[in-house]
Amino acid sequence: MERIQVMVCAGTGCTIGNSGELIELFKEEIHSIGLQDEVSVLKTGCLGLCGFGPNICIYPDNIIYKSVKPEDVKEIVMEHFYKGRPVTRLMLNESDEVSKEILDINHTKFYEKQKRIALHNCGVIDPENVEEYIGKDGYAALGKALTEMSPQEVVDEIKASGLRGRGGGGFPTGVKWQAALNQPGDEKYVICNADEGDPGAFMDRSILEGNPHSILEAMAIAGYAIGAHHGYIYIRAEYPIAVERLETAISQAKELGLLGDNIFGTGFDFDLEIRLGAGAFVCGEETALIQSIQGERGMPIPKPPFPAERGVWGKPTIINNVETYANLTQIILNGADWFKSIGTETSPGTKVFALGGKITNTGLVEVPMGTTLREIIYEIGGGCPNRKEFKAVQTGGPSGGCLTEEQLDTPIGFDELIKLGSMMGSGGMIVLDEDNCMVDVARFYMDFIVDESCGKCTPCRVGTKRLLEILEKICNGEGTLDLLDELETLSHTIKDTALCGLGQSAPNPVLSTLEHFKDEYIAHVVDKKCPAGICKALLEYKVNPEKCRKCGLCARQCPVSAISGAVGKETYHIDMEKCIKCGNCIKACHFEAIERK
Known part of the structure; x- marks a missing residue:
């Protein structure tokens, strides 16, 4: 040793x-x-x-x-x-x-408040060595389920744990499994949704890269629980390392008889295959994902029937995301009461977050539900770098909303974040500081949504495009107060009429920024100013004559000759008609003589 x-x-x-x-x-x-x-x-x-x-x-x-x-x-x-x-x-x-x-x-502050359940083997074992996984109680949960528990007992344990889906919806996992178990027939399917599409999110990818066998084991348990013998892992092709390690893990599990026919000699058969997605954000929606697996264009279909009744190939199907599966083996091994002892009454367990943006400790964190946003951002994340003031945190990715300093003491939970106009989502958490323009943030997310809309329903296809056009007008100094009213009205209309969860939640970044940062919108449309100095069309560059040393450095760096003056003789001046607002002059000036307003 x-x-x-x-x-x-x-x-x-x-x-x-x-x-x-x-x-x-x-x-x-x-x-x-x-x-x-x-x-x-x-x-x-x-x-x-x-x-x-x-x-x-x-x-x-x-x-x-x-x-x-x-x-x-x-x-x-x-x-x-x-x-x-x-x-x-x-x-x-x-x-x-x-x-x-x-x-x-x-x-350390970064680790001491974390509790790793979904990430329990990441950073501890070699993900390409099945023996190391087995040495950490790997496949013991599957053995326990197959030899000591009936399918109904497995489902009952998951229901008793209170585990809710970690992909964004927060639907009770055990309830979904029970619906599939109750369906007649012996041809059913289990799907792992690894189509992680939120900007800045990498929770599922990290689990698959660091502990792939935990997902295979959990899917086999799910198959046993509902009576399925085949599963699909739907993963985007942009995750080559995760795909490679999944392929290795599947091969190793089959060699040891942990996947395939007659697992542990119990007569239970279960096999898995990987399906690669092209990276469409909408395929994170379960019915669109099913369409993609079947070789069709990834577009949502109306529900009901739900996948548990009629899913892939028209057969009963359960779909859970990577992080949800990553909790399952620990629940089976340690019991529902153990899991419920962590977190809150309505949101048991832990949640993995991809912490990014204007934060000192960018990375992956897993904390018990009920931990406050302030603890994550300031204690685990280390706060905003360069002594910048915190402004907002975007939770839930493009489908979520922005929360302010006053809301940072909110305990994290599915229901708590929804009450604040945001959502848990899959776990993206983007921190914004004083240098971020909230109108521009809303425009960024809406640009993403427009690009990723499948176009099937008019509210999402046309409505989000219209929202983006209004936001672009506001950022370009062409906004009016009437446009702000239209922006809010259209957002509510899209939420109420879009076909799937993507469209229904698409206006969340707009509505949350309108609610909490209305003053910034007003500044854009009334004063024609961007308080954060981000929206180029609203920026104005001036030379402060009291600070100007007449050195000419700014003029030499200007690519369009918009700065005039005489070295050592004349204070320099910026012609805003010519200025393209590239910011080169500010970087060149050593005396902070150029002001951007």
């Missing part, structure tokens, strides 16, 4: 940062000083600190080294592995001051 394990993050973010090269360098350096029998180097899943990658975790010390470069490898090996002195300069430091303190990662 090795005395040290070096776990190198091999998630997408760290892989792009050449973590694969680090693995080879560590092995070479360890071998060169004869420590190959004492130190092992393995790839693992996401460690959470995505903004600081590539990251490595050292066990049993529980120390994380962040932003590791190839030139750091020799120092880590010699100082830490050979001499026993951790390299403090590479460790996670949550203070503005240089700290010599060596912290177990579980006692």
Whole structure:
């Protein structure tokens, strides 16, 4: 048994940062000083600190080294592995001051309030080694379900746990399974929705990259519970690492008899296949996903009937997203009461969030339901960088809404966020600071929705396009107060009449920004000003004569010769008729003489 394990993050973010090269360098350096029998180097899943990658975790010390470069490898090996002195300069430091303190990662602000259930093996095992998964109780839940529980008992356990779908809707998982179990016939299907399309969301991808066997095991349990013998994992082709590890996991499980015929000798057969999606956001909607699996264009169809009654190939089908499945094995092993003891009464368990935007600790976090937004943003996330003021947080992706400073003490839960005009969604959480224009934020999300609308229903196809046109007029200085009224009225109309969840929730970013940041909209349409200085059409550049040193640096950087003056003699002036508002002059001026208003 090795005395040290070096776990190198091999998630997408760290892989792009050449973590694969680090693995080879560590092995070479360890071998060169004869420590190959004492130190092992393995790839693992996401460690959470995505903004600081590539990251490595050292066990049993529980120390994380962040932003590791190839030139750091020799120092880590010699100082830490050979001499026993951790390299403090590479460790996670949550203070503005240089700290010599060596912290177990579980006692850092980033980790101490987290509780990993869905992410329980990410960063701990090699995701491409089924033996490591089995060593962490892997497939024990499937064995328990098949040998100790009836299908109804499995469904009852999931219902008793209160597990709600983590894909955005928050529908009780056990209720969905019960509906499928009650359907007659022995041809049923299980689907994993891995079509993670929200901008800035990477929760499901990280689970699949770091712990793929947990999804296979959970889907087999779901198949047993409802009487299905075949499953599909619907995943977007833009996730090549996740796809590759799923393929490896399926192959390994079949070799060991954990998938396929007569699993554990119980007579239960279950097999899986992967279906690649083209990245359409609308295919996250379950009926559109089913259409895509069947080889048709991914477009929603009216409900009822629901998939549990008539799904893929017209047969009873249950669809759950990756994170929902990732909770299942732990519920079967530890019991419904254990799961319900975490979180809140109406939202048991934990939730994984992809924390991004204007935040110090960009990354993946998993916290118990009931944790407040303030705890996530300021304690786990470290607040806004560069001492900027927090402005809003967008939860739920394009379908969610923006919440303000006054709402940060809200405990996170499905129902609580909906009451505030936002939603949990799949778990995207984008932090915005004082430099963000909320009108422009609404325009960004509406531009995404227009691009991703399948076009089947008029409210979504035409209505969202009209919303985008109004927002663009406002950002371009062509807005009026009448347009603001039209923007709000049209948003409510789309919510009430669109066919599917995508269209019904599409206006949420508009409505929430109108409610909480009406003053910014007024400034755009009445004063023709963008308070955040983002909307180019409303910007004006001026040279402050008291600060101008007449050096001419700004003029030399202007690509359209919009700045005139004489070096050492004349204060410079910006011709706004020529100015293209590129901002080069502000970057060039060392004296803060150019003001943007």
